[in-house]
Amino acid sequence: MTTAKRQKLDTEDDEVRSEEKPTIKVEPDDSVPVIVKTDPIKSEDIKIEYNSDDDYVDEDDDDDRKPLISAQEREWKSKHCPYLDTIQRSILDFDFEKVCSISLSNLNVYACLVCGKYFQGRGKNTHAYTHSVHEDHHVFLNLHTLKSYCLPDNYEIIDATLEDIKYVLNPIFTKDEIKSLRHTHKICRALDGTSYYQGIQGLNNIKANDYMNVILMSLCHVTPVREFFLDVGNYSKIKLPPGSIMYPLVQRFGDLVRKLWNPRNFRSHISPHEMLQAVVICSKKKFQFTKQGDPIPYLSWLLNSLHYTLTGAKIKRSSVIFDTFQGEMTVHSRKVPPPGEAALGEQYKTTSTSTSFLYLTLDLPSSPLFTEDGDHNIIPQVPIYKLLEKYNNVMEVEHKTYDATYLKKYEITKLPRYLILAIKRFTENRFFIEKNPTIVNFPISFDMAEFIETTVSDKYTNTEYNLLSNICHDGTPTAGTYSTHLHLSSANQWFDVQDLHVTKLQPQMITLSESYIQIYERADLAEDSKG
Template sequence: MSKRSFKGNDSINKKKKLKGTKKIIISDISKIQHLETSCIILKNLAFDNEPICSVTLSNLNIYCCLTCGKYFRGKNFESPAYQHALQNFNHKLFVKMCNDTDNYNTVHQFITLPDMELIDASKSKLLTIIQNNINPKAITINTIENKECFDFINKKKYITGCVPLTNEQGMDHVNVIIQLLSQLNEFKSFNEENNILTAATNSTCPNGSNDTSVLLQKKLLKIIRKIWNPELIKANISPIELINFLNNHYYSNQRNFASEEFLHSLNDPKSLYVWLIHHLHNKKLLTENLKGYILVTKTKIDLTNLKPIPNEKPKKFITPFYLLSVDLPKTSIFKEPITKISKNNDEEGKEENCENLLLSSLIEDKFTQPHISKDGFRCEYEIKSSPMHLLIHINRFENSTTTLKISTNLRNKKIVEFQPEMKLFKNSNNINGKNGVNYKLKCNIIYNSSDKSNTNKWSVQILTHLAKFDASPNKEEQWFEIDGLEVKKSDGVLLFLQESYFQLWERV
């Protein structure tokens, strides 16, 4: 018998032996601890990337080596994962990754290769934490709260709901929108029973055009679950899986835009937010709390004298709105210095251009002053119903598609003053049966790029509620600003001193 035929028979015998082997489950705590200390290197683990085999580029039946952090397909004989365990010393503990078709409550299997022994993860705190970092367990709205936690590697302090995202490929505008969406109760309660979002994402993808929208929703909610995870291995999260998904499934498949033009049009956080909400698979529950109603009165006028045309009756109709966009007065080319008196009487007053605008006044003007449209109509707006979550866009760019790309100097830099709590729509009649509505700021996206650089930089300020002491029912409000990977405290009264661009307000 030739050596070649002998090797072939030997491999067949090994396969039969593996198939006939019974599953062995290791539940002994001492053995599990030995595997943890000898096989797991936490600094190499990053479960933010899409699980794709590093050898075959397949995304099916993927296992992650807990020593080097690489992904491999399969566990059977001659599979990449099996061969990796044979060729590398102590690379024998693997965890099975979830696919896009798996639901949120999938239990991840820990296995040793080439021994084919299953590990009882319930006996190990470390394995449970690893499992929760791959796919965090269900979190109900009642248990979601801001907590001071420490990551598992460096014992670095972080706050749940206020976790920084790494800036992948210059996509910081994606990061701030993810942070804003993570503050919405509809996204935070994704695992509640009878939740429409959960029902949609836990279901298998239907055939047709909705496949991509379901996957988009699952990947977005996966990042939000990690932001609220109190057991992170590292105190930061990468959105690279979502960004790659958008690039591969949306940006490259657009027919109405040139590739560069479409990519750049989403560099504006407001445009990205509108696009993202529109492309989610099931947005009924989300849009109900973001939707308000406006009464529009359109009167045909003569553009020469701006007077109503005789015998033309005004048209009235009610339309929904999902965000309010306010325009800032254009900056004059002639600077008008305003003398600012110093607190110290010995010092002379300095001349500064410090024109301030009130956000509440800008919004009231939008609904009290008529607007003339280009097609010859005088439009008057009146709020009929205010949304639970109000999104306000402060338009600092005349054309976000081109202005953001050409120069940051063309933006409107005026300070828009506001308080963390304010009453809006005071002049609207019988809105929700009240004279005005009280709103509280929850999230503030700011533009803080240097004028000397043509690159954009977005950061976000988030309101948190932290307990003063452990197990204390009293919560203390504290603002934090996330700038890249840096998280620092902010003064809520002085938030308006920066260039606010997109805000999330909650009705109180």
């Protein structure tokens, strides 16, 4: 073979190899990823569009991608999607856990806006893609990014008519809107035609979570707590120690607060399902929504856990929870000597300890039902002022341990902004739980000045409190139900809320209930809110 022929073949081989391995470069584009191939023969750039890699959950999808529509056609379809009228808003429900209905994964989940089901991914061979082909459903919403897509064509839908759906999934409040809730109220109309007051909506009882519902509903109406959690920026970047399981608790509680105060809901009730699941996980199954529980231990755990999470597991730091509910007291304790012995020695001297509290426990007198002539039973009654004498630094309360008896006096040294009173109605022993049905007579407003030292009361310009929430128990200890009386201060209206049932209530009816937990707002704070 001559030298000229050999050079000609080498040149042809180089051209073939150049065609097999074209030069590839990526041009930046905010909307559509583009791969540019340079043809070595024609020296022209050929643009070919491909699906985005971001939403693929199956690595094999990359091998199956094929060129799609042009950028101009994609943009036109994004703004003129022909499937928007197939969306069924009446069946959409974003209150449940955001996991794929098939794989049960919580990664890259999309909601089908036609049937309401959740599916993972949107690339070829993913569950959402398969659902769109088999069921002829085409509009999907990413539950994390809030972007909408049409499948299987896989283009983003840009349309203002989807904003109401996005707002139901993720309600956002401006600072002005948050502050306006203090003094203005709104009667809202849901998609199904029902009306509701903003902030007063029923909570679904999945099985036996009414004892959780009343606590959640009450806390959502405490002004500082409400305003803090309506602003997502206050808790979106919490840092916890590695391995902590508490992070979802704050996020789900914040979601619940925002949904409860959402003025654009599709229905007049919401489900606390995601919040309850977070409670089960974070409490290590101590509190379940399939078995009836006691609201007082749940309230104590929830307040402390929210504080723990908000402060990054540093208990001594301040949080909106402790700033709102925490008070201080001094406990004076002395040991009682055995019968016949004198109180001599160091062990019988009075000791004083300063401590903080999130709620005050009130002990009911252990009196049985009285009987009248004709054997008619009547229920005993006691004024709340009698129960509060426990904290006047005069009354000595007996406390027994397994080996000793102590007498304690409680002296309140700092009043909280919001005062929680827990009436101890249930007594549990080895065999059964007994309920004390005594009716507690209480006013809507009362003054705490007579229960604290004069030197302490001088620190406060106002020691008066107004009732904000009254949690009640009705029925037997094991088969009873919980409800709450809520005061919507902006409308000056009381409501009786029991799970999904919400009714207006006259103030004089509140004191007739078997009150269990009460939340009071300091009067000067209420006046500031109105101003």
